[in-house]
Amino acid sequence: MIFLKLFWSFFQVGLFSIGGGMAAIPLIQNQVVDINGWLTQAQFADLIVISEMTPGPIAINSATFVGIQIAGPLGAVVATLGSIAPSCVIVSVLALLYYKYKDINIIQGVLGGLRPAVVALIGSAGLSILIMAFWSEAGFSLDIRSLNVVSVVLFSVSLFVLRKWKPSPIYIILLSGAVGAAAYLLM
Amino acid sequence: MTGEHNGKNRDIEGAKRDKRLYIQLFMSTFSLSAFTFGGGYVIVPLMKKRFVDRLGWLDEDEMLNLITLAQSSPGAVAVNTSMLVGRRMAGLLGMLVATLGTVLPPLITLSVISLFYTAFRDNIVVNAVLKGMQAGVAAVIADVVASLGAKEIKQVISALIMAGVFCASFFFKVNVVYIILVCGSIGAVRVWLGQKRRDKS
Numbered sequence: 001m002i003f004l005k006l007f008w009s010f011f012q013v014g015l016f017s018i019g020g021g022m023a024a025i026p027l028i029q030n031q032v033v034d035i036n037g038w039l040t041q042a043q044f045a046d047l048i049v050i051s052e053m054t055p056g057p058i059a060i061n062s063a064t065f066v067g068i069q070i071a072g073p074l075g076a077v078v079a080t081l082g083s084i085a086p087s088c089v090i091v092s093v094l095a096l097l098y099y100k101y102k103d104i105n106i107i108q109g110v111l112g113g114l115r116p117a118v119v120a121l122i123g124s125a126g127l128s129i130l131i132m133a134f135w136s137e138a139g140f141s142l143d144i145r146s147l148n149v150v151s152v153v154l155f156s157v158s159l160f161v162l163r164k165w166k167p168s169p170i171y172i173i174l175l176s177g178a179v180g181a182a183a184y185l186l187m
Numbered sequence: 188m189t190g191e192h193n194g195k196n197r198d199i200e201g202a203k204r205d206k207r208l209y210i211q212l213f214m215s216t217f218s219l220s221a222f223t224f225g226g227g228y229v230i231v232p233l234m235k236k237r238f239v240d241r242l243g244w245l246d247e248d249e250m251l252n253l254i255t256l257a258q259s260s261p262g263a264v265a266v267n268t269s270m271l272v273g274r275r276m277a278g279l280l281g282m283l284v285a286t287l288g289t290v291l292p293p294l295i296t297l298s299v300i301s302l303f304y305t306a307f308r309d310n311i312v313v314n315a316v317l318k319g320m321q322a323g324v325a326a327v328i329a330d331v332v333a334s335l336g337a338k339e340i341k342q343v344i345s346a347l348i349m350a351g352v353f354c355a356s357f358f359f360k361v362n363v364v365y366i367i368l369v370c371g372s373i374g375a376v377r378v379w380l381g382q383k384r385r386d387k388s
Contacts, residue, residue, distance in 0.1 A: 057293065117370035155322040184318075
């Protein structure tokens with residue numbers, strides 16, 4: 001039953017993406033590409049691009065996108081519900097505990113152990129998107145001719161600008177898209 | 188007789204006020220969610236501005252604590268913060284209204300985009316744009332990892348966790364759920380051992 005599967009997959013994404021923002025990316029990749037094969041790695045990279053460009057949390061954006069591709073509008077709603085259901089319950093429980101005991105030390109402790117893991121997971125997902133951008137679907141290769149030079153330059157310049165001037169990521173992504181199109185049309 | 192009449196009036200006024208609160212809650216979360224690009228790190232300060240400075244619903248300390256709770260809970264920080272504020276202001280129904288307001292904009296936007304995506308992904312120019320953007324997104328992620336990783340790598344245990352998790356995830360494609368469970372347990376045991384040591388000394 002596809003709706004149940006969608007709900008359960010995004011329920012796990014919602015339940016285990018701790019640390020906000022990009023922490024959901026590796027979980028979504030794991031569920032959507034590796035486990036269920038709903039998207040190819042290339043489509044997943046597109047999905048992250050689209051999620052970064054549009055407002056709203058990545059988990060909700062992905063749930064909607066994957067849900068609608070796999071099972072239409074109802075699929076989008078079901079997947080979105082799945083992704084927010086765990087927060088709904090956990091946030092309520094934590095709020096009750098907080099207003100009762102005003103102590104969040106233990107939760108913070110567990111988060112301390114998770115933080116390095118989340119960083120590594122984001123790095124791992126980021127690297128697969130980078131490989132996608134540099135070598136396309138064929139994947140990593142030592143053959144220098146298969147390397148997409150435009151992407152390599154775009155990545156290096158973007159990273160330099162981000163580290164140095166800390167602009168909003170949205171401008172970097174938009175500009176990269178424009179340069180990518182311009183480079184294609186010129187060559 | 189008049190007292191009863193007054194009570195009835197007050198009920199109606201109260202209901203009106205409730206209705207306005209729900210509408211304000213929905214409009215606030217909806218517009219914040221619809222127009223805020225850049226994820227949790229951007230939307231949370233804007234929520235603080237709206238709920239603390241403009242609407243005066245919460246004081247700053249309580250808002251900061253709610254944000255900490257939202258960040259400690261799994262799931263999207265923006266959704267979690269909305270849920271907490273909604274619940275605080277208007278109970279379970281408020282939580283529902285705030286969640287709906289936060290979730291609807293991305294649900295609508297992405298539904299529309301996914302239609303275009305299916306129609307346009309084979310277009311060569313669109314492909315070139317997406318390809319360029321992939322490089323940009325990879326740079327954004329690398330930037331985030333570098334900033335977060337610089338803090339974590341100073342501690343030996345954290346550095347080891349990072350190396351182990353990276354290998355498990357990138358090379359062996361281990362289910363992320365197991366990774367999170369194992370690392371969360373390591374964190375919990377560390378806190379527990381630390382507390383034990385402090386109790387002894």
